[in-house]
Amino acid sequence: MFLKSIALLLGGTSLAALGAPALAQDADPALQDVIIVTGSRVDNATELRVSPDAAPVFGNDVTLLTARTPGGARIGNGELSGQMQYRGLFGERLNLRVNGQRFASGGPNLMDPVFHYAPAPLVQAVVIDRGVSPVSSGPGLAGGADAVFKRVNYSDNETPSFGYDFSLGGRSVNESLATGGVFGASTQDWRLSLLGSWEEGDDTEFADGTIAGTAFERGVYGLSGGLRTDLGEITLDLRRQNTGPSGNPPFPMDIIYFDTDFARLGYTNTFGAATFEASLHYTDVAHLMNNFSQRPAPPAMRQRATFADATTRGFDASLAFSAFGGDLSIGLDGDVAEHNVTITNPNNLGFFVTPFPQIEIDRSGGFVEWTGVMAGINTELGLRIDQNSFEAGDAITGPALPMGPLNLAAAFNDADTSGEDTILDAVARIWTDPKNGLSWRATLAHKQQMPGYIQRFGWLPINASGGLADGNIYVGDLMLEPETALIAEAGFDYASTNAYLRPTVFLRQIDDYIQGVPFDDTVGVINSPVEMIASMNGDPTPLRWANVDARLYGFDLDAGYDFDGPLRVDGVINVVRGERRDIVDNLYRVAPPNLTLGLTWESAAWSITLEGRAVAEQDKVSRTNSEIETDAYAVVSLYGDWHVGDGVRLSAGVENLFDEIYRDHLSGYNRNGFGDVPVGERIPGAGRGLFLRLSFAN
Numbered sequence: 266m267f268l269k270s271i272a273l274l275l276g277g278t279s280l281a282a283l284g285a286p287a288l289a290q291d292a293d294p295a296l297q298d299v300i301i302v303t304g305s306r307v308d309n310a311t312e313l314r315v316s317p318d319a320a321p322v323f324g325n326d327v328t329l330l331t332a333r334t335p336g337g338a339r340i341g342n343g344e345l346s347g348q349m350q351y352r353g354l355f356g357e358r359l360n361l362r363v364n365g366q367r368f369a370s371g372g373p374n375l376m377d378p379v380f381h382y383a384p385a386p387l388v389q390a391v392v393i394d395r396g397v398s399p400v401s402s403g404p405g406l407a408g409g410a411d412a413v414f415k416r417v418n419y420s421d422n423e424t425p426s427f428g429y430d431f432s433l434g435g436r437s438v439n440e441s442l443a444t445g446g447v448f449g450a451s452t453q454d455w456r457l458s459l460l461g462s463w464e465e466g467d468d469t470e471f472a473d474g475t476i477a478g479t480a481f482e483r484g485v486y487g488l489s490g491g492l493r494t495d496l497g498e499i500t501l502d503l504r505r506q507n508t509g510p511s512g513n514p515p516f517p518m519d520i521i522y523f524d525t526d527f528a529r530l531g532y533t534n535t536f537g538a539a540t541f542e543a544s545l546h547y548t549d550v551a552h553l554m555n556n557f558s559q560r561p562a563p564p565a566m567r568q569r570a571t572f573a574d575a576t577t578r579g580f581d582a583s584l585a586f587s588a589f590g591g592d593l594s595i596g597l598d599g600d601v602a603e604h605n606v607t608i609t610n611p612n613n614l615g616f617f618v619t620p621f622p623q624i625e626i627d628r629s630g631g632f633v634e635w636t637g638v639m640a641g642i643n644t645e646l647g648l649r650i651d652q653n654s655f656e657a658g659d660a661i662t663g664p665a666l667p668m669g670p671l672n673l674a675a676a677f678n679d680a681d682t683s684g685e686d687t688i689l690d691a692v693a694r695i696w697t698d699p700k701n702g703l704s705w706r707a708t709l710a711h712k713q714q715m716p717g718y719i720q721r722f723g724w725l726p727i728n729a730s731g732g733l734a735d736g737n738i739y740v741g742d743l744m745l746e747p748e749t750a751l752i753a754e755a756g757f758d759y760a761s762t763n764a765y766l767r768p769t770v771f772l773r774q775i776d777d778y779i780q781g782v783p784f785d786d787t788v789g790v791i792n793s794p795v796e797m798i799a800s801m802n803g804d805p806t807p808l809r810w811a812n813v814d815a816r817l818y819g820f821d822l823d824a825g826y827d828f829d830g831p832l833r834v835d836g837v838i839n840v841v842r843g844e845r846r847d848i849v850d851n852l853y854r855v856a857p858p859n860l861t862l863g864l865t866w867e868s869a870a871w872s873i874t875l876e877g878r879a880v881a882e883q884d885k886v887s888r889t890n891s892e893i894e895t896d897a898y899a900v901v902s903l904y905g906d907w908h909v910g911d912g913v914r915l916s917a918g919v920e921n922l923f924d925e926i927y928r929d930h931l932s933g934y935n936r937n938g939f940g941d942v943p944v945g946e947r948i949p950g951a952g953r954g955l956f957l958r959l960s961f962a963n
């Protein structure tokens with residue numbers, strides 16, 4: 266009953282009910298987190314699982330789903346370019362994975378954040394680490410999440426059986442379509458699934474007209490196979506994603522394409538009581554964006570087409586066995602990420618430049634993690650070390666480039682761009698077994714994060730900020746230090762037959778936090794080549810990346826109550842503050858306090874939910890990033906869910922019932938100069954619209 270209740274507003278899908286492949290449910294409830302959607306869900310102390318097929322369809326990006334969880338929010342940089350925010354942190358600071366695979370995004374502004382590669386119709390569940398990620402999941406400053414794909418799993422006998430899990434959905438507000446899923450066959454010894462998805466949409470409408478530059482298209486196809494042999498289990502996952510023309514209003518350019526390949530070869534074997542797991546993985550991103558084909562084109566001389574690519578090659582290997590009265594896991598992992606970015610002007614063959622030239626970042630890591638019971642309390646202790654080395658190639662410049670950039674390129678090419686750093690993560694998590702429905706949990710962690718390649722190697726003053734979309738021009742700093750966070754969290758999970766409550770308070774003290782600071786002491790006085798170039802490009806007050814001191818703190822919770830009869834209520838509350846410790850200022854783009862509350866009428870085969878989302882004003886804005894305050898708003902939606910029959914399910918609803926015009930603090934400022942949203946204004950949320958989704962699985 267408890268699990269089913271949490272499910273309602275927050276839900277993941279009941280896996281068995283959908284006939285979907287069973288997922289490992291081995292993690293403990295205290296460590297992972299839930300989503301405001303309908304259905305049922307499985308979560309625990311360490312993880313929270315949310316399933317797109319069980320959530321209302323408010324868009325195509327799974328970060329809309331993770332934004333419905335305690336601690337969650339969404340950075341809106343485009344319909345397919347949403348970034349997950351967790352307890353105030355986002356971007357590469359989170360340890361995000363797709364189907365367990367870590368990889369480097371290709372866009373210098375994160376037009377392809379990690380979850381760009383997890384289309385909702387293909388995703389079985391997003392598994393969110395509650396609080397911090399375990400060290401065994403890899404490095405990362407704070408939280409983490411993995412978008413796990415659907416697949417047909419092994420069966421329990423020798424006769425091949427077939428399985429499928431599809432969904433077909435659409436929204437009227439942008440005339441969009443999202444369809445896809447998996448089908449395949451398996452026995453107890455092998456499994457094979459083919460997967461595919463297609464999503465497309467037009468510009469989103471709102472009460473004042475059209476939000477231009479919000480059309481999109483994305484296709485994925487691939488396969489997932491496994492073979493159990495006497496020598497162990499071998500798995501293979503292959504996927505190709507082709508993102509087509511898709512708008513990014515908060516950026517100076519739009520996506521023309523992302524053509525991205527994923528490959529992962531896995532191996533598992535057991536030796537007595539020990540389990541050995543290993544994988545090799547590869548990701549290759551090829552990207553083009555420009556500022557003229559999906560928005561009003563600037564004059565020929567100012568047109569730009571930028572090519573970016575990123576390749577990741579990695580491995581991991583771990584051995585798990587019983588030790589010290591618990592389970593001990595030791596592992597090694599590493600990857601090599603390469604980035605290259607070239608800006609061109611298609612009208613001038615002599616104009617080209619590489620702002621991020623042939624960058625290579627090597628990482629080798631190792632971890633030890635023990636899980637067991639100490640003094641009657643469940644305990645996870647982990648230690649991880651990552652050795653990183655980095656370097657850039659020479660910046661290449663075309664003959665049509667002006668003198669200023671040529672001089673900066675020469676200086677960059679003379680500098681020593683290589684270096685190395687070792688970072689250390691230590692995590693201690695404890696939680697008690699439920700007693701009278703109450704389970705306590707606490708986390709202490711020391712986490713470190715390497716500076717990103719944009720922050721370190723940005724020698725040319727341009728609008729590349731790794732997805733901040735604050736409109737500022739940035740330059741990098743070769744001498745940046747890693748960020749160091751000290752994290753403390755505490756909370757409890759309470760569940761009775763008709764109520765649940767799961768609050769958490771947290772504090773994250775971050776030294777050497779990397780953000781933009783004024784380029785020099787004479788702000789607004791153009792007395793350096795960087796300021797001269799930045800000024801010609803429209804920003805006379807550029808920022809440079811620097812180590813500062815920061816702090817994030819707050820609390821969040823999810824809770825629910827099941828009344829006698831068919832009514833129940835579920836809610837999520839998030840409060841987070843982000844501030845600088847070295848000067849009086851706030852951190853940029855932190856979600857304002859918000860409350861989501863759903864009232865559900867529930868019967869055996871169907872349910873209807875009236876959902877209200879209230880978001881406070883955000884006046885704790887970053888002066889350094891010239892961040893604009895936002896007003897409070899509330900938006901109401903109505904949706905329902907019907908189990909039509911065996912494995913068939915219909916969801917439908919009305920989003921933004923009262924056609925409210927609202928501007929979320931985390932949606933970017935419009936920069937594309939057409940449609941009905943003025944330039945510089947925050948992009949509004951979608952207007953009133955219908956959605957419908959049919960899912961069928963066997």
Ligand SMILES: [Cu+2]
Binds near residue numbers: 520552554
């Ligand atoms: Cu891009």
